[in-house]
Amino acid sequence: LPVLPEIDLKPGEATDPKAKSLAFNGVLSLLKALDLDSATRSKVFRALNAQLADPGSAAHFLSVPYQFLRWCCAENDADAARSAVQEIAAESAS
Helix, strand or coil: CCCCCCCCCCCCHHHCHHHHHHHHHHHHHHHHHHCCCHHHHHHHHHHHHHHHHCHHHHHHHHHCHHHHHHHHHHCCCHHHHHHHHHHHHHHCCC
16 A cells, blocks of 8 residues: 655645645545545545645544554555545535
């Protein structure tokens, strides 16, 4: 699994385009490594696009789900990463 970039969030940085871009591109590299189907990739894209557009949702994503994905990648735990990504995909439907 790829190494996802560390994003050290300080107050107000959840709206930082660089932080959001690093996270977004990191998740895209993870999607490729997990070899997920195109429907799931599309749902993840929609969910991330929505979450990262809102400062509150972006702060939560960068602080919790993204950090979990980083941990999964560091531990090379593809099953946990796949489950987390599928949860993100499911959020695009809500």
